[in-house]
Amino acid sequence: MTSITDPPRGSFRPSMLINDTRYRSYTFQAIAFVVLALSIGYLINNLFTNLAAQGLDIDFSFLGAPAGYDINQRLIEYTSQSTNLQAAFVGILNTLLVAFLACVTATIFGVLAGVLRLSNNWLVRKLMAIYVEIFRNIPVLIWVLIIFTIMIAVLPGPREFRGDDPSATMFLGISAFTNRGVYIPLPFFERGFGGGLDFLMVLAVLVGSFFGARAVNARATRIQEATGVRPATLLTNLGIWFGPLIVMFLVFGLRFEVPELKGFNFAGGIKVGGPLIAIWFALSIYTGAFIAENVRAGIQAVSKGQTEAAGALGIRPGRIMSLVVLPQALRVIIPPLISNYLNITKNSSLAILVGYADVTATLGGITLNQTGRAIECILLLMLFYLTISLLISAVINVYNNAIKLKER
Incomplete structure (x- = not known):
């Protein structure tokens, strides 16, 4: 009986690049790389050739020119005389804001809906399925x-808050829900805050709270191992985390600027615009439905024996879910969760539909139309979304690798 094997080692011959299995895969990869590089080079050369034929070129100097337009929702200082680069940064921060808020709330909705989809209560289970x-x-x-x-x-x-309409009253006297957005109090410090020493003090308090909470949890673990009963630590940990911060903020004179109706609109406080709320809530409830299915699949992937064993030890159902089932289900949930977070980030570009000034609306919309630099703006947009997507994937993959099963 004969078998096909690699030829014996000897002097290298060019024919071995195809006939020898030791080199064949490298040959095909090299050919594919050369074809890809030539294709990209051809496209780039074609781009510059067509631009030169029309008297155009790639130039990013427009980023330093005045933008000439206002942005109503912004996290940093900006005026119509700021540069296009500043306007792009405002749009980037707005995009990151809505993506972060939507990722957090979509995760909360998804986890709750996914867990309740497996509830023993028929009505709750069906409502979550709907x-x-x-x-x-x-x-x-x-x-x-x-x-x-x-x-x-x-x-x-806003003008209806002047009348006697009971629906047009401020919530708790400090917040207003209007068709232009939500106005909430703005925190500020009477004695000033923001120096390097102040941030070091806050950092020191947070570090101290971290180690204090770890000490409390370690003590609870020792008591549990000795007696079989774990003491409650939730209130203690909340006090350790928030107590020192509240005291420090009071020392700095923490106050709140409450929004007030002046003229035809509210002044003061923080305005959360209607477009931001719309895109934030829409992305949350939409993506939360997909995350719910990921959570349900992850929970069902955990063997029922795990739940039965925990129940036999007398652990309450809520503790079984949080301590036994969900930690194991995360290995199944996390990989598709990355795709959902990426979809949130990319779907945030739909905010332009309701007038929310994200990076697509500023750099890819107004700036592009005013300057005519379509290629440069689109390239920068592609670079931004690619960078954010890769960063999100990298961060979640680090966590995914930390919780996956480690084989000997």
Whole structure:
């Protein structure tokens, strides 16, 4: 009986690049790399050739020119005389803000809905199934329009807060829900805050709280190992984390600027615009439905024997879910969760539909139209979304690698 084996080692011959299995894969990879490099080079050369034929070139100097337009929702200082680069940064921060808020709330919605989909209560289980099937099968663009339209139609206008309409009253006397957005108090410090020493003090307090909470949890673990009963640590940990910070903020004179109705609009406080709320809530409930299915699949991937063994030890169902099932289910949940976070970041570009000034609206919209630098703006947009997507994938993959099973 004969078998096909690699030829004996000897002097290298060019034919071995194809016939020898030791080199064949490298040959095909090298050929594919050369073809890809030539294709990219051809496309780039074609781009510059066409630009030169029309008297154009790649030039990013427009980023230093005045933007000439206002942005209503911003996290940093900006005026119409700021540069296009500054406007792009405002859009980037707005994009990151809505993506971060949506990722957090979508995760909360998804985990709750995914756990409740497996509830023993028939009504709760069916309601969560209805939520998942409705929200994930309707495009997120429609949800953005629905939520924004409801806000405009249902919530009162600022001027209505002058009348006797009971629906147009400030919530707890400090917040106002209007069709233009939500106005909430703005915290500030009477004695000033923001120096390097102040931030070092806050950092020291946070580090101390971290080690204090670890000491409390370690003590609770020792008591549990000795007696079989774990003492409650939630309130103690909350006191350790928030108590020193509250005292420090009071020392600095923490106060709140409450929004007040002046003229035809509210002044003071923080304005959370209606477009931000619409895109934030739409992305949250839409993506939360997908995360719920990931959570449900992850929980069902854990053997029922784990739950039964924990129940036999007398552990309450809530503790079984949080201590036994979910930690093991995370190995199944995390990989598809990365895709959901990436979808949130990319779907945030739909904010331009309701007038939210994200990076697509500023750099890829107004700036592009005013300067005519379409190629440069699109390249910068592609670079931004690619960078953010790779960073999100890298961070979540680090956590995924930390919780995956380690084989000997």
